[in-house]
Amino acid sequence: MILLADDEPAFQRLTAGWLRAQGHEVTTVGDGDAARAAFARHRPDVVLLDLAMPPHHDPQAGIALISAFAPAPVVVMTGHADQALAMQAIEAGAWDFLAKPVDPDLLKVVVARAVERARLAQELAALRARDETSEDMGLIGQSPPMVALRALIRRVAPTNMPVMVLGPSGTGKELVARAIHAASTRAKGPLVPVHCGAVPADLLESELFGHLKGSFTGAHADRAGLVEVAHGGTLFLDEIGEMPPAMQVKLLRFLADGTYQPVGAREMRQADVRIIAATHRDLTAAVADGSFREDLYYRLKGLVLSTPRLDERGADKALLAQIFLRRAAPAARFAPEALEWIAQRAWPGNVRELRAAVECAAALAQGAAISVEDLVFATGETAPVTLTPANLTLEDEVVALERRRIVEALERTGHNHTHTARDLGLSRVGLLKKMDRMGLR
Numbered sequence: 001m002i003l004l005a006d007d008e009p010a011f012q013r014l015t016a017g018w019l020r021a022q023g024h025e026v027t028t029v030g031d032g033d034a035a036r037a038a039f040a041r042h043r044p045d046v047v048l049l050d051l052a053m054p055p056h057h058d059p060q061a062g063i064a065l066i067s068a069f070a071p072a073p074v075v076v077m078t079g080h081a082d083q084a085l086a087m088q089a090i091e092a093g094a095w096d097f098l099a100k101p102v103d104p105d106l107l108k109v110v111v112a113r114a115v116e117r118a119r120l121a122q123e124l125a126a127l128r129a130r131d132e133t134s135e136d137m138g139l140i141g142q143s144p145p146m147v148a149l150r151a152l153i154r155r156v157a158p159t160n161m162p163v164m165v166l167g168p169s170g171t172g173k174e175l176v177a178r179a180i181h182a183a184s185t186r187a188k189g190p191l192v193p194v195h196c197g198a199v200p201a202d203l204l205e206s207e208l209f210g211h212l213k214g215s216f217t218g219a220h221a222d223r224a225g226l227v228e229v230a231h232g233g234t235l236f237l238d239e240i241g242e243m244p245p246a247m248q249v250k251l252l253r254f255l256a257d258g259t260y261q262p263v264g265a266r267e268m269r270q271a272d273v274r275i276i277a278a279t280h281r282d283l284t285a286a287v288a289d290g291s292f293r294e295d296l297y298y299r300l301k302g303l304v305l306s307t308p309r310l311d312e313r314g315a316d317k318a319l320l321a322q323i324f325l326r327r328a329a330p331a332a333r334f335a336p337e338a339l340e341w342i343a344q345r346a347w348p349g350n351v352r353e354l355r356a357a358v359e360c361a362a363a364l365a366q367g368a369a370i371s372v373e374d375l376v377f378a379t380g381e382t383a384p385v386t387l388t389p390a391n392l393t394l395e396d397e398v399v400a401l402e403r404r405r406i407v408e409a410l411e412r413t414g415h416n417h418t419h420t421a422r423d424l425g426l427s428r429v430g431l432l433k434k435m436d437r438m439g440l441r
């Protein structure tokens, strides 16, 4: 809903009519006190505020009123194009301004932006409130796939079954493994991660299962393997797709009965370890080309959890960004356009990329708020070619709008100037002048 505060009845009626025609609900009031009261009662999303209203018709009183409407965006209207007053209003927290007489097209654009901004702010506040009250298991996100993922984690955690976590790089597979461990009966035991791709193939066996002194060159003493270290807890086999085939057989055996043989030992040993494996690779392809054992694949395939791409998580992008920013720089905040930009970007590097970009932008940001430019720089992207509210001045935006409407009307009428002018409510000469200015002739 929009609260329109203006003391001129004719202006009030006209403007309210335009806004209602755009599908907005509108409440009108004629002075500052009534505006406060209406705001408290209706909690409008956006406030359109005339700065000079009764009893004193003093714009400074109007400016003092702006902060009373927080957090709703306030669009101030000034009786004459008073640039200094408008800037003062913006400094006092106004979201935007309109000069009277108000152009209906401009009103439409400015109000639409303000409404969008209010919607985004409300959505974030709701998400943040939910995030802080819900058991998020260290996995931030309220989008349906993340809610479903947490529900699955809760279900698989108490079983002692091996779990496979699949998903693209940077989507939180390691966090999922940690969440499973933390929600399991083994939570008090250790969680031991092994990066199968980072350990040289010939050392992986001794790393996992340990070795006896003298079992190979360089084995100067007995050494416990990571399965022993993980006894009573969880072993996280990250990038299991990189595990060499010879090791896969031994792992399969360990999965079957919990027994293993340290390198150089004769007897088998036992360890009570739960296995969680992860990979960003397509294991079915690895099975098909023979680099991953089919039997091990089926043993692990029992419980598969998939982490979704960040681009599938809707409003989680903005939520994650807010939380990463709060952790990195508690006093910093995003410009509203920056949050919109984050929400619209695809983030091929997923959560890891988003986190790095937010942390980098927080370190680089010059102003009070992190801007789109800061983020563009932090992601190493070239500047966006499309014009966004952030890099458009109000005047640019009006010109762009005018130009678009004229081009559309010209196309519709087959470039008939008379019809175009009529459709746009302009005189023919007025249209031609505008077209000249825009280089459309």
Ligand SMILES: Nc1ncnc2c1ncn2[C@@H]1O[C@H](COP(=O)(O)OP(=O)(O)OP(=O)(O)O)[C@@H](O)[C@H]1O
Pocket (backbone or CB within 6 Å): 138, 139, 140, 141, 167, 168, 169, 170, 171, 172, 173, 174, 175, 176, 279, 280, 307, 351, 352, 355
């Ligand atoms: N839902 C989430 N909430 C909070 N932080 C997250 C979330 N998902 C991922 N992260 C963060 O993103 C980064 C990458 O996560 P993680 O290392 O778990 O990804 P991964 O899927 O294991 O990636 P890779 O395949 O490259 O190893 C980490 O800094 C992690 O803390």
Ligand SMILES: [Mg+2]
Pocket (backbone or CB within 6 Å): 173, 174, 238
């Ligand atoms: Mg990982």
